[in-house]
Amino acid sequence: MERGPGRMLHDLGGLDAESRNRHCGRWQNVTMRPPRAKYYNTTGPCDPQRHYMLPPTPRLPQARVLIDMDRYFVLHAPRQTGKTTALRTLASELTAEGDIAALMFSCERAKAAGDDYAAAESLLLDSLRQAAEWSGWPDELLPPDPWPQVTPGSRLAVALTEWCRRCPRRLVLFFDEIDALQGDSMISILSQLRDGHNARPKGQPFPASVVLCGLRDVRDYKVASGGDPGRSNPASPFNIIAESLRLGDFTADQIAELYGQHTQATGQEFAKDAVDRVFELTQGQPWLVNALAYEISFQMGVTGAIIAGQVDEAKERLIRARATHLDSLVARLHEPRVKRVMEPVVAGAFPHVDPTFSDDLSYVRDLGLIKQKPPLEVANSIYREVILRVLGDPTEQYVMADPRSFVLPDGRFDLPRLLQEFVVFWREHGEVLIRQEGYHEAACQIILMAFLHRLVNGGGYLDREYAAGTKRLDVLVRWPYTGPDGERLMQREAMELKVWRTGGDDPLPDGLAQLDRYLDRLSLPTGVLVIFDRRPEAPPWKERGGFEQATTPSGRQVTVLRA
Ligand SMILES: Nc1ncnc2c1ncn2[C@@H]1O[C@H](COP(=O)(O)OP(=O)(O)O)[C@@H](O)[C@H]1O
Numbered sequence: 001m002e003r004g005p006g007r008m009l010h011d012l013g014g015l016d017a018e019s020r021n022r023h024c025g026r027w028q029n030v031t032m033r034p035p036r037a038k039y040y041n042t043t044g045p046c047d048p049q050r051h052y053m054l055p056p057t058p059r060l061p062q063a064r065v066l067i068d069m070d071r072y073f074v075l076h077a078p079r080q081t082g083k084t085t086a087l088r089t090l091a092s093e094l095t096a097e098g099d100i101a102a103l104m105f106s107c108e109r110a111k112a113a114g115d116d117y118a119a120a121e122s123l124l125l126d127s128l129r130q131a132a133e134w135s136g137w138p139d140e141l142l143p144p145d146p147w148p149q150v151t152p153g154s155r156l157a158v159a160l161t162e163w164c165r166r167c168p169r170r171l172v173l174f175f176d177e178i179d180a181l182q183g184d185s186m187i188s189i190l191s192q193l194r195d196g197h198n199a200r201p202k203g204q205p206f207p208a209s210v211v212l213c214g215l216r217d218v219r220d221y222k223v224a225s226g227g228d229p230g231r232s233n234p235a236s237p238f239n240i241i242a243e244s245l246r247l248g249d250f251t252a253d254q255i256a257e258l259y260g261q262h263t264q265a266t267g268q269e270f271a272k273d274a275v276d277r278v279f280e281l282t283q284g285q286p287w288l289v290n291a292l293a294y295e296i297s298f299q300m301g302v303t304g305a306i307i308a309g310q311v312d313e314a315k316e317r318l319i320r321a322r323a324t325h326l327d328s329l330v331a332r333l334h335e336p337r338v339k340r341v342m343e344p345v346v347a348g349a350f351p352h353v354d355p356t357f358s359d360d361l362s363y364v365r366d367l368g369l370i371k372q373k374p375p376l377e378v379a380n381s382i383y384r385e386v387i388l389r390v391l392g393d394p395t396e397q398y399v400m401a402d403p404r405s406f407v408l409p410d411g412r413f414d415l416p417r418l419l420q421e422f423v424v425f426w427r428e429h430g431e432v433l434i435r436q437e438g439y440h441e442a443a444c445q446i447i448l449m450a451f452l453h454r455l456v457n458g459g460g461y462l463d464r465e466y467a468a469g470t471k472r473l474d475v476l477v478r479w480p481y482t483g484p485d486g487e488r489l490m491q492r493e494a495m496e497l498k499v500w501r502t503g504g505d506d507p508l509p510d511g512l513a514q515l516d517r518y519l520d521r522l523s524l525p526t527g528v529l530v531i532f533d534r535r536p537e538a539p540p541w542k543e544r545g546g547f548e549q550a551t552t553p554s555g556r557q558v559t560v561l562r563a
């Protein structure tokens, strides 16, 4: 059914720059005409006028259902997954339909207030009013001005009641960046929402639906504000929250669809292997997917069809540029609870699962650092690489060898000599580097990776696979070179790292069996097994670094380095 006010609001209420220009004079000076060519967005929420993007609301099919049921719920996902984009679009769509006035606003400013709930509430109400004014809504939908003057700690509830009393539509509010609220402020805001929510059946006006959007699941807000996550408490401000929705990453098909928009606009194609490579590297993390495409299509100035090799180059550039998104993830690595989870992941050891660990685990998962589902692994290859490089940075400073000196006359890479150089390096610096490494449990792996990275990365590629619980780290060195007849060839060398820990058995037999499977998967005839000895009875540093030959269960020849 077509409703008059609905149509009008469709034109007014859209948050895009053009309609703001038309209807809201104050925007005229600050909003520029959108550029004609679209591009991949890497800075904040997407705007359909300027950015290639996937339709955001189908990413949240349940949200609409819950809103129609007048529910209060949580939407959570790590940073840079498209929460704000999706909610903003959903708000516009709902408002355009005519029955609902849906508004998204950010709680971010209230962060500065800390536990000062009166200040937090006041900042929240300011943000709410500003969002309403900027929405371009007609006056009848706007909140009361001024807000009702009541005691701090009740202001939000009274304000929302008053607003709903006079608003001719069902009011729906999206609290974005809800985890900006700290301790007492969070409790105060959630308690007021609960009181209002529970008074609705008695006829008190209050928002029909509320979405709390942030990084964390609701269960963890309980922890953040001192509650017991395990016990259900009927008086808890959290018990009104019906569900928590998780915004997922892109599928391979969605990546193809998003990249197809560029092809449609410019004629430049992404080859299938390029799209596959993007999925492999990013696992669909939305910001990474956009960042790679932006790098290739804009920064690198690639002409012609885009191929997988260019995706690899873009990944390198992205990691080297240390984009804010990557930096903010890395900044978390030394938080104690992040370290408790990530250290065994990097070391390939099993985490000792205790009750606090599972809180740590859900925190690290909500940050987006590890996969949503077991096995415990870093969320995607790009994060994994960034983590190892950042942890390995101090080690790289010590590596003096010249990467070019490992290139043989035929263009191949001299792996045996690299291993010998590592032994020299290890004897000289190993002890100090292990002691310095904050991720002590994973120190050996981090140090060898950093050494390899420094020497391989100029001309080749280093791929690492590691997962907690497998007690190993697999490494593949890929080295492109030119064959005698001018053909492009790729040298591949596989390595497995194991650690001999106190009280454990010599990992040689397990290592050989695991390496065998790894080599089988790669169709390689030989490989290298590095065993680090971290027992107190390990040989003195000056004597470490013996090489021996061994045979895998299926008969492959393997070089074993004991370090
Ligand atoms: N619908 C979409 N289509 C394509 N990319 C998107 C979409 N939504 C978000 N993104 C990507 O995610 C990034 C972050 O979006 P944003 O909405 O700010 O996420 P969040 O609020 O979860 O941090 C954008 O800069 C863009 O790279």
Ligand SMILES: [Mg+2]
Pocket (backbone or CB within 6 Å): 083, 084, 085, 176
């Ligand atoms: Mg956001």
